[in-house]
Amino acid sequence: MTREAFASLSESDLRERFETAEYVADDRTVTTVHLALTLGRPLLVEGPPGSGKTELGKVLASAFDTEIIRLQCYEGLTAENALYEWNYTKQLLAVQANEGTVAGRSGAGRDHEQSVFDEEYLLERPLLRALTADGDTPPVLLVDEIDRADEEFEAFLLELLSDFQVSIPEFGTVSAEQPPIVVLTSNRTRGLSDALKRRCLYLHVEPPSFEAEYEIVRRKVPELDGAVAAEVCAVVDRLREEAFLKQPGVAETLDWARAVAQLRHDDADTPLSTDEIERTLGCLIKEVEDLDRIDAELLEQLQTAAARAEDRLEA
Amino acid sequence: MYGDSDQTAGGVGGGVDTAATHEREDVPDFRAARRHVLIELLRFAAQLRNDGVTVPTSATLHAAQALSVVGLDDRAHVADALRATLLSEPAERDAFESAFPTFWHRLRSGLSAVATDHDGPTAGSDADEREDAPTNTDSPTTDDPGVLEDAEPPDIDDSGDGDVEVRIPTERRHVTGDRPAATGESDARRYSAVGGRQRVDIDTAQLTESELAAIDRFVDALSTVPGRRRRQSTAGDRVEARRALRASLSTGGTPIDLPESQPTPSELRCCLLVDVSGSVLDTVDRSVLLAFADRLYDSARETDVFLFDTELVNVTEQFARGGGDPAAALREAEVQWGGGTQIGEAFTTLRARHPYAVDRRTVVVVVSDGLDVGDPDTLADGITWLAQRAGALVWLNPLAVSPAFEPQSRGMSTSVPYLDALFGFAEPADLAEAARQIEQRGLHGQVGYEYDRRLVGADSGGGSA
Numbered sequence: 001m002t003r004e005a006f007a008s009l010s011e012s013d014l015r016e017r018f019e020t021a022e023y024v025a026d027d028r029t030v031t032t033v034h035l036a037l038t039l040g041r042p043l044l045v046e047g048p049p050g051s052g053k054t055e056l057g058k059v060l061a062s063a064f065d066t067e068i069i070r071l072q073c074y075e076g077l078t079a080e081n082a083l084y085e086w087n088y089t090k091q092l093l094a095v096q097a098n099e100g101t102v103a104g105r106s107g108a109g110r111d112h113e114q115s116v117f118d119e120e121y122l123l124e125r126p127l128l129r130a131l132t133a134d135g136d137t138p139p140v141l142l143v144d145e146i147d148r149a150d151e152e153f154e155a156f157l158l159e160l161l162s163d164f165q166v167s168i169p170e171f172g173t174v175s176a177e178q179p180p181i182v183v184l185t186s187n188r189t190r191g192l193s194d195a196l197k198r199r200c201l202y203l204h205v206e207p208p209s210f211e212a213e214y215e216i217v218r219r220k221v222p223e224l225d226g227a228v229a230a231e232v233c234a235v236v237d238r239l240r241e242e243a244f245l246k247q248p249g250v251a252e253t254l255d256w257a258r259a260v261a262q263l264r265h266d267d268a269d270t271p272l273s274t275d276e277i278e279r280t281l282g283c284l285i286k287e288v289e290d291l292d293r294i295d296a297e298l299l300e301q302l303q304t305a306a307a308r309a310e311d312r313l314e315a
Numbered sequence: 316m317y318g319d320s321d322q323t324a325g326g327v328g329g330g331v332d333t334a335a336t337h338e339r340e341d342v343p344d345f346r347a348a349r350r351h352v353l354i355e356l357l358r359f360a361a362q363l364r365n366d367g368v369t370v371p372t373s374a375t376l377h378a379a380q381a382l383s384v385v386g387l388d389d390r391a392h393v394a395d396a397l398r399a400t401l402l403s404e405p406a407e408r409d410a411f412e413s414a415f416p417t418f419w420h421r422l423r424s425g426l427s428a429v430a431t432d433h434d435g436p437t438a439g440s441d442a443d444e445r446e447d448a449p450t451n452t453d454s455p456t457t458d459d460p461g462v463l464e465d466a467e468p469p470d471i472d473d474s475g476d477g478d479v480e481v482r483i484p485t486e487r488r489h490v491t492g493d494r495p496a497a498t499g500e501s502d503a504r505r506y507s508a509v510g511g512r513q514r515v516d517i518d519t520a521q522l523t524e525s526e527l528a529a530i531d532r533f534v535d536a537l538s539t540v541p542g543r544r545r546r547q548s549t550a551g552d553r554v555e556a557r558r559a560l561r562a563s564l565s566t567g568g569t570p571i572d573l574p575e576s577q578p579t580p581s582e583l584r585c586c587l588l589v590d591v592s593g594s595v596l597d598t599v600d601r602s603v604l605l606a607f608a609d610r611l612y613d614s615a616r617e618t619d620v621f622l623f624d625t626e627l628v629n630v631t632e633q634f635a636r637g638g639g640d641p642a643a644a645l646r647e648a649e650v651q652w653g654g655g656t657q658i659g660e661a662f663t664t665l666r667a668r669h670p671y672a673v674d675r676r677t678v679v680v681v682v683s684d685g686l687d688v689g690d691p692d693t694l695a696d697g698i699t700w701l702a703q704r705a706g707a708l709v710w711l712n713p714l715a716v717s718p719a720f721e722p723q724s725r726g727m728s729t730s731v732p733y734l735d736a737l738f739g740f741a742e743p744a745d746l747a748e749a750a751r752q753i754e755q756r757g758l759h760g761q762v763g764y765e766y767d768r769r770l771v772g773a774d775s776g777g778g779s780a
Contacts, residue, residue, distance in 0.1 A: 076543030197403035
């Protein structure tokens with residue numbers, strides 16, 4: 001599927017592809033992703049941890065059967081780590097062996113001498129790889145947790161995001177023949193610059209509703225009994241009402257559902273007990289302060305919520 | 316109400332008119348509809364800007380492109396497309412949701428007016444009137460039932476002029492309108508040593524982006540702990556390969572000089588001591604004070620927060636749990652404030668109970684007016700210990716924002732010799748000035764309230780008392 005083909009991609013087609021990739025997406029997500037693909041613009045996804053932001057990038061890659069190039073951001077991430085680096089060792093050896101000169105492309109002596117600033121000496125890092133990737137379908141470039149990178153790095157991304165090209169001083173400008181599908185994710189640990197946001201379509205992912213989460217658990221953890229899966233979702237739904245330091249995300253729900261399925265192989269369809277909830281809380285609650293807040297009373301309430309799960313599904 | 320909006324529609328669409336008029340005879344309805352959509356979109360963006368949403372000019376362009384993809388039939392699709400292109404913050408969604416119904420109604424009713432207009436408009440200005448004609452002629456008094464009550468055009472604002480005004484949300488709130496006067500000595504008499512304490516009964520203020528940026532800049536300026544960022548250095552711990560290769564060129568490819576790099580200090584470990592005695596709470600906006608402490612807590616790598624009046628309370632956990640609203644967490648924990656000021660005792664308690672809150676890499680930030688009513692010797696002992704143990708000691712005094720401020724009060728005059736810097740602080744903007752000074756001259760250079768350019772200007776201009 002070429003980039004031109006994306007322009008005529010229909011929304012129902014995209015929905016089908018999500019469906020096949022077992023990704024449960026609400027209408028807003030589908031429309032926004034559809035727009036990002038048809039308009040060929042980067043997509044900025046924000047939302048709490050564990051709400052499926054990174055998963056969206058992966059699913060896009062698998063749905064269009066293309067390569068995913070992932071760049072995990074962290075503080076101190078530099079252009080050398082993300083874009084390209086010269087192979088210094090190789091360059092050094094070439095200079096010593098008189099096989100190359102240090103003049104840039106436009107420098108003197110380029111006719112008979114090979115410059116060490118050439119593709120041969122270039123180590124491609126994720127961003128450059130995304131631009132130069134060949135193949136029919138453009139790759140998915142997932143820039144994960146952009147808010148963790150320095151502001152300098154964010155500014156550096158701007159050229160890439162708006163023109164899908166990068167300038168390498170010694171080498172020239174590399175532009176993409178097939179602009180990649182760019183997905184940026186952010187946990188909102190800091191505000192992103194207006195310049196970056198201006199270039200992206202914006203999608204805010206929220207924790208899913210009870211019904212949507214049930215659907216996700218059913219698809220991703222098929223080994224768990226349907227009724228129990230509903231109870232699991234109801235308990236997590238109830239837990240999100242508490243003022244926890246770290247709210248359980250969808251990722252935690254799935255972990256917990258797998259844990260519950262793992263622990264009960266014989267009595268597969270008995271309802272969740274308070275004891276069972278308490279023993280497996282480690283899958284959901286990741287802060288000791290939050291664990292301290294869970295007492296017998298809250299456990300009772302969780303079990304009540306679990307008991308009502310079936311009714312909520314039918315309603 | 317609806318009649319007024321005509322002017323705006325004509326005004327905004329004026330540029331489109333002339334271009335569209337020439338080709339109108341061929342495809343009249345299509346042109347009018349297209350123009351209507353663009354006008355409504357621009358008006359919607361202006362409304363959002365009015366409500367404090369940052370909508371870049373290019374965003375409107377992208378929104379128009381997005382609309383051309385999703386079409387105009389499905390309300391949910393249109394809303395999603397506009398959300399994706401016009402918004403970039405979760406906080407902006409409320410403004411969007413409240414303005415969208417009006418936009419949608421106008422868009423649809425306008426489009427159906429164009430669609431039923433079989434004659435086809437003959438001139439740009441005519442078409443403009445014709446679109447809204449039914450509402451003007453049919454029901455001037457009863458009002459169109461379809462027009463929503465809050466369908467106020469964006470140009471009807473307080474100033475009452477006809478232009479679509481773009482208001483940028485800045486300086487929404489000053490501490491109390493004017494800055495607190497530096498009548499420290501006389502104020503001190505009103506407050507007793509013990510005072511009546513009360514519960515935390517206010518909400519945390521919402522700071523603007525520029526205020527948050529000021530606090531972040533202050534935190535960056537105070538940074539003492541090395542982060543991952545590196546810079547060139549003469550004696551670093553790592554070789555910088557890129558520059559080493561460049562340097563080797565002059566020696567025929569043999570690297571002899573090895574340029575090095577070292578990590579830069581980019582993180583802050585901080586111990587924040589906030590005076591919540593009655594005198595401070597009356598001078599500064601207490602909800603801003605809490606919001607400041609919360610942002611500092613968030614943006615520094617490690618922060619211990621203590622509130623003190625006659626007692627010292629460790630409230631770090633409340634700030635951690637508060638999640639942006641420490642006031643609620645403090646209420647829940649039944650923390651009291653508003654008593655008398657005993658700074659020396661507070662420092663002594665800190666030393667006895669939380670000695671590890673302060674070490675040589677910690678910057679201690681004290682927010683206090685220094686109107687101490689405790690024992691001066693205890694204060695001298697306490698501040699000496701703090702100054703020796705801490706990496707740096709910064710004092711933010713709400714009274715020092717006045718040009719006439721002098722550290723004359725008993726508590727302040729005891730403390731000043733031990734401080735690395737004494738800044739005025741009544742609102743977050745003051746921190747940007749403090750950060751500017753520290754960035755330029757370093758924390759141990761000539762920084763402090765007396766070098767504040769804004770105050771020097773006010774002093775010479777107004778003539779101090």
